[in-house]
Amino acid sequence: MRIGLDSKWLLMLVFAVLPVRAEEVVVSAAASLTNAFKEVGTAFEKTQAEAKVTFNFAASGPLLQQIENGAPVDVFVSADQETMNAAEKKQLTIPATRRNFVSNQLVLVQPKAGSPLKGIGDLANDTVRRIAIGNPASVPVGRYTREVLQAERLWDSVQPRVINADSVRQVLDYVARGEVDAGFVYATDAAIATEKVTVVGTISTPRPVVYPIAVVSTSRRTKLAESFIAFVLAPEAQSILRKYGFAKP
Amino acid sequence: MLPDGALLPTLLTLKVASLATLFAFVCGIAIAFVLARREFVGKEGLDALLTLPMVLPPTVLGYYLVVLFGRNGWIGHWLDGQFGYSLIFTWQGAVVAAAIVSLPLILKSARAAYEGVDRNYEDAARTLGQSELAIFVRVTFPLAWRGILAGTLLGFARAMGEFGATLMIAGNLPGKTQTLSLAIYDAVQAGEDALANSLVLITSIVCVVVLVGSSQILKVRHF
Numbered sequence: 001m002r003i004g005l006d007s008k009w010l011l012m013l014v015f016a017v018l019p020v021r022a023e024e025v026v027v028s029a030a031a032s033l034t035n036a037f038k039e040v041g042t043a044f045e046k047t048q049a050e051a052k053v054t055f056n057f058a059a060s061g062p063l064l065q066q067i068e069n070g071a072p073v074d075v076f077v078s079a080d081q082e083t084m085n086a087a088e089k090k091q092l093t094i095p096a097t098r099r100n101f102v103s104n105q106l107v108l109v110q111p112k113a114g115s116p117l118k119g120i121g122d123l124a125n126d127t128v129r130r131i132a133i134g135n136p137a138s139v140p141v142g143r144y145t146r147e148v149l150q151a152e153r154l155w156d157s158v159q160p161r162v163i164n165a166d167s168v169r170q171v172l173d174y175v176a177r178g179e180v181d182a183g184f185v186y187a188t189d190a191a192i193a194t195e196k197v198t199v200v201g202t203i204s205t206p207r208p209v210v211y212p213i214a215v216v217s218t219s220r221r222t223k224l225a226e227s228f229i230a231f232v233l234a235p236e237a238q239s240i241l242r243k244y245g246f247a248k249p
Numbered sequence: 250m251l252p253d254g255a256l257l258p259t260l261l262t263l264k265v266a267s268l269a270t271l272f273a274f275v276c277g278i279a280i281a282f283v284l285a286r287r288e289f290v291g292k293e294g295l296d297a298l299l300t301l302p303m304v305l306p307p308t309v310l311g312y313y314l315v316v317l318f319g320r321n322g323w324i325g326h327w328l329d330g331q332f333g334y335s336l337i338f339t340w341q342g343a344v345v346a347a348a349i350v351s352l353p354l355i356l357k358s359a360r361a362a363y364e365g366v367d368r369n370y371e372d373a374a375r376t377l378g379q380s381e382l383a384i385f386v387r388v389t390f391p392l393a394w395r396g397i398l399a400g401t402l403l404g405f406a407r408a409m410g411e412f413g414a415t416l417m418i419a420g421n422l423p424g425k426t427q428t429l430s431l432a433i434y435d436a437v438q439a440g441e442d443a444l445a446n447s448l449v450l451i452t453s454i455v456c457v458v459v460l461v462g463s464s465q466i467l468k469v470r471h472f
Contacts, residue, residue, distance in 0.1 A: 062438045130338065135421070137439035163338055163420055166438070178320045179337050 030079035036244035061138025080140035100249035132183035269347035277355030285363035303353035307413025343419035351404030358400025362393035
């Protein structure tokens with residue numbers, strides 16, 4: 001009896017020191033999902049008693065590097081198939097858990113105060129002094145942008161005026177502050193900054209912008225990670241994502 | 250000898266750090282002299298203000314610089330209107346950021362060095378009819394130079410390693426504003442470990458050379 005009581009106290013002490021760890025799911029997600037996923041996370045926490053979602057938002061490339069270097073992540077969400085393919089190839093994610101859950105569109109934006117651009121062709125013009133894009137080496141939106149500009153035969157003329165950014169949100173910030181004359185972001189990013197940026201137009205990409213989600217191989221909470229993915233695919237989360245402008249995959 | 254993509258950041262870093270140290274040195278030794286030898290209202294306040302860049306998080310400093318020098322910033326708007334020029338995303342912007350962070354290191358050491366100079370030597374020169382400028386050049390500075398040099402080398406090392414404020418004002422443009430610390434960050438983000446390794450090695454070697462060089466210079470007793 002007495003021994004039982006002691007071990008119960010000991011157990012309580014352990015849980016008092018490590019209260020949330022057992023129930024926490026860490027989600028590394030593409031920067032473009034920042035606003036929508038915060039709301040999805042809150043909704044998920046309401047459905048799961050004692051579950052806590054912790055987000056880590058950055059460009060998909062750096063997120064992959066963190067996971068590769070042993071970051072304790074349970075769910076990985078990238079803004080392109082390429083980064084997720086790389087994760088799968090390195091056996092960092094579980095292929096069977098991979099799902100495409102939303103799609104997005106590339107848009108050309110410019111500062112509200114700038115002289116209006118008509119379309120992507122105007123970028124060949126030297127009066128557009130600086131063009132912000134995601135760094136193609138690590139940021140998916142930058143790769144989509146480069147592919148479009150290459151297909152339009154604009155890349156060589158645009159490249160000397162390109163300002164590389166660390167994530168899609170940095171591109172948005174550069175445009176919003178008027179530090180660049182144009183930039184390429186996702187439609188969903190432009191939608192949260194309508195007071196400061198103008199959308200010149202939607203740009204069709206050679207490959208569709210489809211976001212995959214998967215459980216990380218080293219996750220110790222695969223059950224909770226899987227239920228988070230199931231929640232993201234379910235109607236409640238999907239309608240939150242629609243509200244922020246994400247489309248069906 | 251250098252791998253692809255390592256030469257440009259190395260040269261740029263040396264250029265930016267040297268120019269920034271030069272600016273910080275000229276401003277630092279002048280302001281420090283005034284702080285060490287003159288009494289005026291708000292003296293310690295000025296000292297604290299100029300020391301701030303040493304203690305403020307680099308992102309805060311970077312934010313101030315963006316607010317001041319951005320195209321819509323107070324100074325930046327004027328520069329853009331008058332000359333069509335902007336410091337944002339230029340290597341000159343990186344020099345400004347690096348100069349501001351290395352200034353306090355030079356200023357603090359120089360002030361302490363001046364205050365350690367015996368005022369009697371200066372007074373003796375004054376009785377010999379030397380001008381204040383001549384006293385500074387011929388008496389005070391030569392007696393204080395070791396402390397000033399130590400601070401300047403620290404300032405150079407700090408300027409070389411500048412990251413946060415530089416990223417915010419100068420961006421991360423390969424070949425234009427991408428210094429060694431930014432290139433390392435970029436290489437790690439993109440998973441190019443081989444490039445990151447050589448950049449880290451180069452940075453470490455340059456720092457060791459600066460340290461060894463400085464201790465050699467400090468062995469020399471006089472000019």
